[in-house]
Amino acid sequence: MSVISRSEKELGSLDALSALGQSTRLRIFKHLVTMAPEPQPAGGIADALGCLQNTLSTHLAILARAGLITGVRDGRSILYAANFDGMRGLVNYLLEDCCKGHPDVCAPVFEQLEQSCGCGPASRAGA
Incomplete structure (x- = not known):
């Protein structure tokens, strides 16, 4: 089991807050939270939010790097879901x-x- 230093927690929290600090990414995350526990295909997310698919992939990658969403391959598609452990980590950091x-x-x-x-x-x- 690895111990995460306070500065690593801070950097992870900054990444998550930065990812959520953009309107489209915040809407994507909230949509995935709303749809939980069912993962969503990128096309479905784009349709639900009225977002272009080519820009959506960039937003999804940023949210995934920040630990706020996960993507699982399903054939030729990737299904995305909110990562509640990542969000709990952020909230715990803010309130610890x-x-x-x-x-x-x-x-x-x-x-x-x-x-x-x-x-x-x-x-x-x-x-």
């Missing part, structure tokens, strides 16, 4: 030093995650 010993400050964030999709820390505690 939260609250200066007052977890009640961040509690609403985790409660909202639990209510929206069950992907907050309480749902993983029993896993």
Whole structure:
């Protein structure tokens, strides 16, 4: 098991935030989150978002390098899905030093995650 240094976590988080800091990529990621757990073909993503397929591939590659989506080959196609572990890593990095010993400050964030999709820390505690 490898230990990831704080600076590596910071660089990974910067990559993820940079990837999501562009409108089309943010829309792609949100679309894949909405469609989870079913992976989506690039053509379906392009159609859903009204994006040209040739520019879509660049956006997908940036999101994949940032660890926010995964692509799995299915014959001649690649199916894309949101990488929830990557997103959890980003959120955990942003909140790891939260609250200066007052977890009640961040509690609403985790409660909202639990209510929206069950992907907050309480749902993983029993896993």
